[in-house]
Amino acid sequence: MTVDATEVPWPKRAEAAIRSLRDVEAASIQTEDDEIREIHVLTSSSRPAKQIVRDVQTLLLTRFNRPIDHRVVSVAYARPGPSLAPRAPRLPGAEPQEESTRRIRFGSVNLYVSSGRAQAQVELGWKGVSRLGTATGSATRDGAQGLIVSATLMAVQEFLEDGLALSLQDMELLRLGKRDVIVVSLSLLAHRSEKTLVGCCTVEQDAQQAVVLATLAALNRVVGGLRTREPTEYVLRPASTEETSGASTQIE
Numbered sequence: 001m002t003v004d005a006t007e008v009p010w011p012k013r014a015e016a017a018i019r020s021l022r023d024v025e026a027a028s029i030q031t032e033d034d035e036i037r038e039i040h041v042l043t044s045s046s047r048p049a050k051q052i053v054r055d056v057q058t059l060l061l062t063r064f065n066r067p068i069d070h071r072v073v074s075v076a077y078a079r080p081g082p083s084l085a086p087r088a089p090r091l092p093g094a095e096p097q098e099e100s101t102r103r104i105r106f107g108s109v110n111l112y113v114s115s116g117r118a119q120a121q122v123e124l125g126w127k128g129v130s131r132l133g134t135a136t137g138s139a140t141r142d143g144a145q146g147l148i149v150s151a152t153l154m155a156v157q158e159f160l161e162d163g164l165a166l167s168l169q170d171m172e173l174l175r176l177g178k179r180d181v182i183v184v185s186l187s188l189l190a191h192r193s194e195k196t197l198v199g200c201c202t203v204e205q206d207a208q209q210a211v212v213l214a215t216l217a218a219l220n221r222v223v224g225g226l227r228t229r230e231p232t233e234y235v236l237r238p239a240s241t242e243e244t245s246g247a248s249t250q251i252e
Contacts, residue, residue, distance in 0.1 A: 011036075014064055021055050022199075022217045023047050036066065039073045049075040051202060055217075058174065058181050058200045070177065103220045104156060109148060109208045113139045120147035122212055124155045131158035145171060145211055149184060152215040156223065165189035166219075169196065171211070179203070184214040188222065197222065 011029045018027035023045035030038040041052060053073045060066045107123035107130055118139040123132050133155030135147040146168055153166045169185040180203040188195045199218030203210040 010064060014060060014066075017059055017063060018056055020221060021052070021059060022220065023052065024055075036060075036068050036072060039068070041073065041075045043075060043077060054176065054179060054181065054202050055200060057176055058183060059198075061176065062174070062183055062200075063198075104159065104216055104223060106209065106212055106216065109151075109206075109212050111144055111148065111208060113144075118144045118147055120144065120151040122148060122151040122155050124152070124159075124216075126159050129159070131155045133158065145208075148208055148211045149186075149215050152212050153186075156216075156219055160223070171214075173203075176202075180207075182207070182210045182214040184211070184218055186215070186218050195222075 011031050015027045015029050018024055018029075018039070018041065023043050024041055025044060026042040028040045029036060030040075039056060041056065043052060050070075052075050053070050056073050057068055057070060060068055103126075105125045107125050108121075109123075110121045112119045112121070116139050117136060119134060119136045121132060121134050123130055125131075133151040133153065135150035135154060137143055137147050137150075149168045149171065153168075157164060157166065165188070167187045167189075169187050171185070172183050174181045174183055181200055182203060183198065183200045186197040186199075188197055197218040199214045199216065201210045201214040201217060
């Protein structure tokens with residue numbers, strides 16, 4: 001029997017959405033008269049609670065149109081340890097999967113501008129290997145941020161065995177309380193089906209880094225289930241605009 005998603009109470013759908021956020025392991029929403037009174041989040045990561053709370057605020061606002069006060073969200077930290085649920089036996093010689101191998105990590109981001117054109121370069125790390133993605137296009141502000149997303153997607157695909165159709169659907173800079181938040185929406189086309197991936201990141205100091213991290217927040221939940229290329233010790237990198245033109249300018 002097929003269950004219409006609209007029949008599922010919105011708090012349950014919101015709980016499921018919160019559980020899909022970065023580093024969230026469990027979530028519970030308590031309501032009164034259809035208003036959110038308390039949100040409890042469980043994590044075993046080392047991320048500051050403020051960042052997790054902002055992710056929850058952004059998700060509820062953008063997906064459910066429900067603004068909340070940050071004070072209704074409580075974050076509990078669980079010590080990583082043996083799970084109470086049964087696990088599959090580890091194969092002989094297999095290494096335990098560490099957090100650093102499960103998620104693609106940010107390395108660096110640079111944006112070079114020359115003669116009205118811009119080139120974005122994004123370096124990422126995964127499983128001890130670094131990859132560089134590049135994208136070139138218009139030097140407008142919106143265009144430059146889109147290039148950073150495209151360069152991030154190019155770098156991610158360097159880790160994967162199978163080519164994926166990844167593209168930017170939309171990106172917005174939102175004001176949430178006293179914070180700016182980058183929200184990135186991606187389209188993933190695989191096996192003849194399209195899926196929308198959404199990630200967000202608060203802008204602390206570096207807006208370009210926030211764009212990369214928001215893109216990774218959208219992707220890291222799905223890349224773990226994809227086939228990866230065998231790690232190599234090096235990869236040839238294209239020369240940057242800065243290296244080929246002395247008139248280029250790097251945007252911080």
